[in-house]
Amino acid sequence: MNLPSGIQEAEFLQVMGVITSTVKESYSFGYYGADDISQECYVFALEALPKYNLDRGSLFTFLNTHIKNRLLNLRRNKLIRPQLPCLDCQVCFSEEERLRCPKYIKWKKRNDIKRSLMESSELNDFDVGGNNPDISSFLLNTELMCLIDKHLPINLRTDYRRFLEGSKLSKKKRTRLLDTISGILEDNQYGGE
Numbered sequence: 001m002n003l004p005s006g007i008q009e010a011e012f013l014q015v016m017g018v019i020t021s022t023v024k025e026s027y028s029f030g031y032y033g034a035d036d037i038s039q040e041c042y043v044f045a046l047e048a049l050p051k052y053n054l055d056r057g058s059l060f061t062f063l064n065t066h067i068k069n070r071l072l073n074l075r076r077n078k079l080i081r082p083q084l085p086c087l088d089c090q091v092c093f094s095e096e097e098r099l100r101c102p103k104y105i106k107w108k109k110r111n112d113i114k115r116s117l118m119e120s121s122e123l124n125d126f127d128v129g130g131n132n133p134d135i136s137s138f139l140l141n142t143e144l145m146c147l148i149d150k151h152l153p154i155n156l157r158t159d160y161r162r163f164l165e166g167s168k169l170s171k172k173k174r175t176r177l178l179d180t181i182s183g184i185l186e187d188n189q190y191g192g193e
Helices: 009-023 034-051 059-079 102-117 121-125 135-139 142-151 154-165 171-187
Strands: none
Touching (some): 009 034, 009 059
């Protein structure tokens, strides 16, 4: 391993151990599990090391900031492409016109595919009422999505959006959210007997 002068391999590994243990769970999403995120952290760190300047700050601060920024970019880029492809296009003034624009169609198709690939794996483990099909197939149903959206309390909406995007939630928040969704579905005859 080629490290900049003044940095020992043991120091680098210790710093990386601390960083990966703190970020791997919170930055996991979709099919990127904690182990995948740990590997990405090491790749990002090795790519950043040539830019490190010992005089400008600690190795930990430099790598921690760099890795977190790169993980945020990774999650954003793997989930969606946030900016529309043709902002200067004269065709795309309304949603109807966008559906005729080849650039927009290609962009939308790519984002839809990414979203479907990045569905949270936590949804597959949840079973409404114990005997029903799992909630992941329900959540793809527009009617049920609208039902949940209509009845979900405001204080749980941020957690719900993060859950659907595949972001990690604490066990307490996830349990509260899933219990609330289960109650909404049961109240509207989608759960229970």
